Amino acid sequence: DTEVTQTPKHLVMGMTNKKSLKCEQHMGHRAMYWYKQKAKKPPELMFVYSYEKLSINESVPSRFSPECPNSSLLNLHLHALQPEDSALYLCASSRGLAGRGEQFFGPGTRLTVL
Amino acid sequence: DAKTTQPNSMESNEEEPVHLPCNHSTISGTDYIHWYRQLPSQGPEYVIHGLTSNVNNRMASLAIAEDRKSSTLILHRATLRDAAVYYCILRVAQGAQKLVFGQGTRLTINP
Numbered sequence: 001d002t003e004v005t006q007t008p009k010h011l012v013m014g015m016t017n018k019k020s021l022k023c024e025q026h027m028g029h030r031a032m033y034w035y036k037q038k039a040k041k042p043p044e045l046m047f048v049y050s051y052e053k054l055s056i057n058e059s060v061p062s063r064f065s066p067e068c069p070n071s072s073l074l075n076l077h078l079h080a081l082q083p084e085d086s087a088l089y090l091c092a093s094s095r096g097l098a099g100r101g102e103q104f105f106g107p108g109t110r111l112t113v114l
Numbered sequence: 115d116a117k118t119t120q121p122n123s124m125e126s127n128e129e130e131p132v133h134l135p136c137n138h139s140t141i142s143g144t145d146y147i148h149w150y151r152q153l154p155s156q157g158p159e160y161v162i163h164g165l166t167s168n169v170n171n172r173m174a175s176l177a178i179a180e181d182r183k184s185s186t187l188i189l190h191r192a193t194l195r196d197a198a199v200y201y202c203i204l205r206v207a208q209g210a211q212k213l214v215f216g217q218g219t220r221l222t223i224n225p
Contacts, residue, residue, distance in 0.1 A: 033213075045214070
């Protein structure tokens with residue numbers, strides 16, 4: 001199984017809502033990532049988890065709250081988002097953090113904030 | 115992370131080879147050269163990576179200049195399914211890791 005799955009595929013939420021994005025992998029990878037991609041732009045890293053611990057936070061606003069409950073799961077909790085947060089949110093995983101390894105990406109969750 | 119420079123767009127014909135260039139003049143000795151591609155409506159997909167020597171896999175070949183300041187991704191026989199945005203990325207070998215995507219090259223394949 002070389003797949004990273006993300007749910008939901010699409011999400012529409014209001015600015016006062018609380019929602020969560022979910023990412024799952026069963027490749028035994030110990031590093032997991034959240035990226036944000038705006039239309040026609042490259043992906044931008046948000047968070048990196050290594051062995052279920054937060055390793056990198058790219059100065060992401062606190063209205064985005066990541067969580068890694070176990071080595072297979074990565075969540076992104078959303079609260080009080082702004083319309084400019086509408087984007088494709090991509091999850092990825094890799095065996096470790098070393099530069100030699102490849103990252104496996106999920107298909108993304110397309111988020112619209114009204 | 116060191117910066118990469120790629121052409122914004124390229125066009126090729128089906129069943130012809132495609133050479134996608136990438137300049138990385140500030141590359142350090144420990145930086146790996148990675149290529150990813152993103153097909154429409156999909157997440158990025160790993161293509162290939164290398165350090166110093168040329169590399170081949172089932173998807174593509176990577177030719178690395180002797181001074182490592184540039185590299186070329188080679189698709190030997192392009193198909194319509196190869197139409198995507200191709201990203202050239204440098205990654206250090208150790209330490210906390212992140213992929214820093216540049217603007218990439220949008221590849222169009224004509225039938």
